[in-house]
Amino acid sequence: MTDTAPAQHTFKRNGHINYFLRCLKALPTAAQSSDSNRITAAFFCISALDLLGALYDKTSEEQRTGWIDWIWSLQAPIGGFRGSTYMTTNNDRTSPAHLPSTYTALLTLAILRAPLDQLNIPGLISFLKSCQAEDGSFSPIPGDNVYPNEGFQSDVRMVYCASVISDIIADVSGINMDRSKVFVHSCKTWEGAYASRPGLIEAQGGTTYCSIATLSVLEKSKSFIGVKETLRWLISRQIGGFQGRPGKLQDVCYSFWCGGAISILGYTNLIDRDADKSFLLSAQFPLGGFGKEPEDYPDPFHSYLALAALSLNHSNSKEAGLGLKDLNVMWNVSEDSARWLKQEINRIKRSQ
Amino acid sequence: MAAATSSYIPLAQRNLWTDIQPIPQDDGPNPVVPIMYSEEYRDAMDYFRAVAAAEERSERALELTETVIRLNPAHYTVWQYRMATLLELKKDLKEELQLMNEFAVQNLKSYQVWHHRLLLLTHISPKDPSSEVEYIHQSLLPDPKNYHTWAYLHWLYSHFYTLGRISEKHWQDETQWCEEMLGMDGRNNSAWGWRWYLRVARPEAQNGKDALKHELSYALKAIHLIPHNVSAWNYLRGLLRHFKLPLSPLLPAILPYTIRPSATVPEPSGDFDFPLPSSPLPDDTPLPVPFALEYFGDALLEQNQNMEAGEVFGQLSTQYDKMRAGYWEFRRRDCVEE
Numbered sequence: 001m002t003d004t005a006p007a008q009h010t011f012k013r014n015g016h017i018n019y020f021l022r023c024l025k026a027l028p029t030a031a032q033s034s035d036s037n038r039i040t041a042a043f044f045c046i047s048a049l050d051l052l053g054a055l056y057d058k059t060s061e062e063q064r065t066g067w068i069d070w071i072w073s074l075q076a077p078i079g080g081f082r083g084s085t086y087m088t089t090n091n092d093r094t095s096p097a098h099l100p101s102t103y104t105a106l107l108t109l110a111i112l113r114a115p116l117d118q119l120n121i122p123g124l125i126s127f128l129k130s131c132q133a134e135d136g137s138f139s140p141i142p143g144d145n146v147y148p149n150e151g152f153q154s155d156v157r158m159v160y161c162a163s164v165i166s167d168i169i170a171d172v173s174g175i176n177m178d179r180s181k182v183f184v185h186s187c188k189t190w191e192g193a194y195a196s197r198p199g200l201i202e203a204q205g206g207t208t209y210c211s212i213a214t215l216s217v218l219e220k221s222k223s224f225i226g227v228k229e230t231l232r233w234l235i236s237r238q239i240g241g242f243q244g245r246p247g248k249l250q251d252v253c254y255s256f257w258c259g260g261a262i263s264i265l266g267y268t269n270l271i272d273r274d275a276d277k278s279f280l281l282s283a284q285f286p287l288g289g290f291g292k293e294p295e296d297y298p299d300p301f302h303s304y305l306a307l308a309a310l311s312l313n314h315s316n317s318k319e320a321g322l323g324l325k326d327l328n329v330m331w332n333v334s335e336d337s338a339r340w341l342k343q344e345i346n347r348i349k350r351s352q
Numbered sequence: 353m354a355a356a357t358s359s360y361i362p363l364a365q366r367n368l369w370t371d372i373q374p375i376p377q378d379d380g381p382n383p384v385v386p387i388m389y390s391e392e393y394r395d396a397m398d399y400f401r402a403v404a405a406a407e408e409r410s411e412r413a414l415e416l417t418e419t420v421i422r423l424n425p426a427h428y429t430v431w432q433y434r435m436a437t438l439l440e441l442k443k444d445l446k447e448e449l450q451l452m453n454e455f456a457v458q459n460l461k462s463y464q465v466w467h468h469r470l471l472l473l474t475h476i477s478p479k480d481p482s483s484e485v486e487y488i489h490q491s492l493l494p495d496p497k498n499y500h501t502w503a504y505l506h507w508l509y510s511h512f513y514t515l516g517r518i519s520e521k522h523w524q525d526e527t528q529w530c531e532e533m534l535g536m537d538g539r540n541n542s543a544w545g546w547r548w549y550l551r552v553a554r555p556e557a558q559n560g561k562d563a564l565k566h567e568l569s570y571a572l573k574a575i576h577l578i579p580h581n582v583s584a585w586n587y588l589r590g591l592l593r594h595f596k597l598p599l600s601p602l603l604p605a606i607l608p609y610t611i612r613p614s615a616t617v618p619e620p621s622g623d624f625d626f627p628l629p630s631s632p633l634p635d636d637t638p639l640p641v642p643f644a645l646e647y648f649g650d651a652l653l654e655q656n657q658n659m660e661a662g663e664v665f666g667q668l669s670t671q672y673d674k675m676r677a678g679y680w681e682f683r684r685r686d687c688v689e690e
Contacts, residue, residue: 088376
């Protein structure tokens, strides 16, 4: 019986290219809740086209220049990038730069090969400082007396963004590294992996990726304490694809979060790649893009992370033939864009 | 046909807003990922921009922020503006909490909703946080694994403990509630994590010998109830690792799960004082339990029986946990090549 082989088990390369091109043109009303983070949705689409090797074939120079201008319009006068143009005002108090948006803006500019001479590096560093809390964590926007740096959202995701930004600009003076390391280490739970904040009760795939990547960036080493327990927890999350926590359903984004953390630790070869790939491909939407699981509607977040996971675990295997670029797993962008970004930062630092 | 959408009355046609000149969004000539905003959202944001530019703190500004966050609960700038306005107008924050009770139900996954709530509780600072705890317990019932809700519950206890407002009675009641949660679903990993906090990690947790033995027994009983429960096994391993205890002494309670049903269960020695599985094991338990084999392998390794440990990991790789074949083979080689 071979007539039941589902069509979505082949990689829908052209479908995906068209999906991301469509999103770049317009997102539906349902995406309204991403209004203050549009740059991140843009990053998912543009970085996906980069991984697919389609950015330069399928978009015009004029389009890309227009996108670059839009992204520069988000740079706040005092440094850092806003999440979108939703405030249309240069009042930094009511339209602050935003930490995750700053991370995705920098990567997107690099993918588009935008010269970074306009990048306000001293402003960026002082923006990072204004986000760091006493406990070493970071808030998504600079703290003040109404919205202090400490709080619900000041977690390892934000420490990850601050650490990668510092790694990108090859300058860690914007973060108190000792405090950040202590913060991340104290997010480790009874299960051997990482929660979002210290003392929190349960580890999660996304926060474990952020913690492992942060520690690798800050410690410049992968031999931090208890790696074996973390690896055990991560590997145990594979149930075909990966789940984010014990007892939860699989979701394509965790193929990246868990697979990425495993890859940073140097153990990609321990994953059951066939099972993972098969789950990822089964979550493809007939018209392109990926849902979080089979039969789900696609969104840019899950679609990009599914591609990133495929690139991470399957770009090198000959039989896969997916034709995806290699991924820089720490920064979550293609290796060649990461390389270009490092050189560009060197160039502008020398010229300043 | 258009009745459904045209029932919306633009702010420009409402008396309250006639003195405000709205500021449309300037998305430039080359917007990336533009969103097809609903009419209501675009209108509210046009006025919000004007209000925020003038830093107007007023009742109508509050109303406007509510409109926006109902349409986009992730709008951090609007949330921040709302909080600043509430404080400046010296509004009754308990009323705001009431509004949030309704709001949270629809937006359990929004970080901003929880952050706002955390700030409200910090300002209201009740002498006794019990009613807030009760509210959180209720909101976990329909969604018992919601990460944000559990994180907030943890914040609540940590915060009010540092203020000296958590009594021994609070801790006891909370532990009992947590046991009820585990009684409803023994596989709820979040509830296991909450138990870890209450019994091991929280300030003033009882970490003496008796308390530890109680916890080990609790985990073993849970394993005997649901032998394939990953959370209970992780809890057991977590305890042993945290207190730097060897695995081997508990083997009599573990070994029955490592063998095929036909084999005989080894008799524990007389002084073994931990819960044992029923003998024989229930027919509906698939054997061996991979978690038990892993435990057995690690216990052998701890006793320097590397070859034997390697054999156990080899069985996991080739027979009993093939999804992780690569990992178990890695563990096997680690044993035999040292």
